Amino acid sequence: MVRPKKHLGQHFLTDQNIARKIVGLISTSNATVIEIGAGTGVLTKFLIEDQLEKLHIIEIDEESVDYLHANFPELASKISLEDFLKSDLSVFQAPITIIGNFPYNISSQIFFQVLNYKHEVNEVVCMIQKEVAERLASSPGNKTYGILSVLLQAWYSIEYQFTVGEKVFNPPPKVKSAVIRLKRNETDHLDCNEKLFQQIVKKGFNQRRKTLRNALREYVTPSIIENDFFNKRAEQLSVSDFVSLTNLIESSKNTGIL
Numbered sequence: 133m134v135r136p137k138k139h140l141g142q143h144f145l146t147d148q149n150i151a152r153k154i155v156g157l158i159s160t161s162n163a164t165v166i167e168i169g170a171g172t173g174v175l176t177k178f179l180i181e182d183q184l185e186k187l188h189i190i191e192i193d194e195e196s197v198d199y200l201h202a203n204f205p206e207l208a209s210k211i212s213l214e215d216f217l218k219s220d221l222s223v224f225q226a227p228i229t230i231i232g233n234f235p236y237n238i239s240s241q242i243f244f245q246v247l248n249y250k251h252e253v254n255e256v257v258c259m260i261q262k263e264v265a266e267r268l269a270s271s272p273g274n275k276t277y278g279i280l281s282v283l284l285q286a287w288y289s290i291e292y293q294f295t296v297g298e299k300v301f302n303p304p305p306k307v308k309s310a311v312i313r314l315k316r317n318e319t320d321h322l323d324c325n326e327k328l329f330q331q332i333v334k335k336g337f338n339q340r341r342k343t344l345r346n347a348l349r350e351y352v353t354p355s356i357i358e359n360d361f362f363n364k365r366a367e368q369l370s371v372s373d374f375v376s377l378t379n380l381i382e383s384s385k386n387t388g389i390l
């Protein structure tokens with residue numbers, strides 16, 4: 133067996149039915165399937181049944197990789213010993229489906245990496261900490277709605293699937309878990325400067341209790357300050373509101389009126 137390592141977020145799922153159910157959530161056929169962090173292969177086993185042809189494993193832990201080679205010889209060349217956060221996904225044939233029981237300590241960073249490849253990644257099926265799952269799937273007006281909710285929902289529809297208790301892991305995590313599915317929407321570009329959009333979303337939520345007039349102080353000019361967006365807080369804005377706000381700020385920059 134592999135000795136679970138805390139710093140790698142290793143909590144091995146022990147319930148075969150849950151593993152089967154997670155793998156069964158993949159809705160795309162013929163995509164390249166990348167499993168992040170296969171560990172001892174509880175999901176991998178079911179992925180091999182369904183998806184072997186186009187399956188690829190990215191696992192950072194050498195001991196797990198050795199275990200996978202020994203127990204799943206059919207995977208042979210399909211396992212990379214590497215850090216997913218540094219992986220170059222452009223080497224894979226799109227569309228890409230990502231699946232995994234993610235290491236919870238880096239799940240947000242994994243989603244930022246997914247966003248770097250949003251034009252290639254068409255689906256994500258994953259288990260993460262329950263609170264994070266709720267945040268990602270949250271809608272405007274909720275306290276849990278945040279940066280990643282907006283940035284991901286701009287490109288993906290997010291479905292909360294089911295909650296998973298602590299006891300089905302070895303060792304049990306301190307938190308509850310949940311499985312979510314992200315499916316790419318029809319958007320191929322946002323109708324605004326996408327870089328500025330991302331900055332505004334981040335800055336807006338960094339001081340989430342303040343109105344956008346204060347949180348986005350550095351972007352607000354006298355010509356736009358009366359706009360009603362600036363009386364609101366970031367958590368009140370939908371994705372399309374943020375697109376409009378980005379255009380408003382961009383246009384006021386372009387006119388040069390300060």
Ligand code: SAH
Pocket residue numbers: 140141142143144145146168169170171172173174175190191192193196214215216217232233234235238
């Ligand atoms: N899929 C297994 C293991 C889940 S635990 C199961 O369900 O039981 C999370 C896994 O992610 C561990 O195997 C850990 O080694 C791996 N991991 C942690 N950080 C990683 C990273 N940066 N890149 C790839 N894999 C990582």
